[in-house]
Amino acid sequence: MPDPFEDVDAASPEMIEIIAAALETRAEDSSMLPVLDAYLDALKVPDGGQIVDIGSGTGGIARRIADRFPACSILGVEPSTALTNKAKELAGNRPNLTFSIGNGANLALDAACADVVILHTVLSHVPDPKPLVAEATRILQPGGTLVICDADFSKAMMGVVPGDPLGSCADAFVDGSVTDAWIVGKLKPLVKDFGLTVKDFNILNRVITSGMGALVWVRMSSTRLVSSGVIGQPLADALEAEYLRRAEAGLLYGFLPFVTLIAIKPEISLESVID
Numbered sequence: 001m002p003d004p005f006e007d008v009d010a011a012s013p014e015m016i017e018i019i020a021a022a023l024e025t026r027a028e029d030s031s032m033l034p035v036l037d038a039y040l041d042a043l044k045v046p047d048g049g050q051i052v053d054i055g056s057g058t059g060g061i062a063r064r065i066a067d068r069f070p071a072c073s074i075l076g077v078e079p080s081t082a083l084t085n086k087a088k089e090l091a092g093n094r095p096n097l098t099f100s101i102g103n104g105a106n107l108a109l110d111a112a113c114a115d116v117v118i119l120h121t122v123l124s125h126v127p128d129p130k131p132l133v134a135e136a137t138r139i140l141q142p143g144g145t146l147v148i149c150d151a152d153f154s155k156a157m158m159g160v161v162p163g164d165p166l167g168s169c170a171d172a173f174v175d176g177s178v179t180d181a182w183i184v185g186k187l188k189p190l191v192k193d194f195g196l197t198v199k200d201f202n203i204l205n206r207v208i209t210s211g212m213g214a215l216v217w218v219r220m221s222s223t224r225l226v227s228s229g230v231i232g233q234p235l236a237d238a239l240e241a242e243y244l245r246r247a248e249a250g251l252l253y254g255f256l257p258f259v260t261l262i263a264i265k266p267e268i269s270l271e272s273v274i275d
């Protein structure tokens with residue numbers, strides 16, 4: 001079964017709700033915010049600047065960006081109608097934040113329209129990242145900044161003993177809900193192939209020891225395995241109950257490294273030199 005993030009609208013209504021809730025939980029999770037804020041702190045965007053968040057989901061990241069850069073315009077572009085509708089509902093009264101439906105591989109945006117383009121946990125969920133990086137590069141103005149933040153899902157784990165049942169949930173999540181668990185190691189040559197210069201490559205660990213931040217690993221994997229008949233609902237219920245028990249008992253331990261690559265589009269493109 002393919003990664004549901006590749007085409008969220010094709011998922012069941014139950015799965016879309018799980019995805020939307022998980023994205024919202026993660027965007028505010030205290031274990032996630034340092035990852036996000038580390039690259040937002042590093043960004044210098046002029047007043048009146050344009051920031052484009054490709055694959056904006058329910059807009060949780062875009063809302064934080066909008067609040068951090070009130071003098072800039074933030075556009076979230078997202079292929080899922082269901083998630084975009086939620087993003088618009090949740091945007092609140094933010095005059096500098098808009099959302100539109102679109103595919104990151106083929107954006108209805110002018111070349112060189114953006115000061116900053118952000119791909120936040122998107123490339124690990126697409127079959128081919130190149131068209132998205134190509135489009136991000138096209139819409140960046142010369143000197144503009146591309147931020148790619150993604151999880152190293154190849155190292156995702158949860159549990160406190162070998163063979164931990166919650167560890168199986170983390171494995172099953174990566175197996176069924178991530179397209180390329182190894183994408184972060186390929187990011188540097190990926191952006192260099194589009195003429196961008198890597199300015200920073202930073203790794204921060206997300207360690208989940210409380211709250212609902214990793215419940216999505218249990219919910220998405222068990223929903224998929226119940227619907228395909230591999231496990232029964234009683235086991236799915238028990239796994240979720242065990243997650244909640246561990247969170248209550250302080251025994252939760254989820255681990256996921258996040259890589260952030262920051263790259264710059266050169267001021268003078270090769271084409272203009274040749275022309």
Ligand SMILES: C[S@@+](CC[C@H](N)C(=O)[O-])C[C@H]1O[C@@H](n2cnc3c(N)ncnc32)[C@H](O)[C@@H]1O
Pocket residue numbers: 005006007008023027054055056057058059060061077078079080083102103104105119120121122125126132
């Ligand atoms: C894990 S979610 C991340 C959402 C959001 N960036 C966040 O961090 O809250 C991955 C997102 O990528 C979107 N996506 C999948 N394929 C895409 C594509 N070709 N272009 C743009 N977004 C895409 C999905 O619809 C989903 O919203």
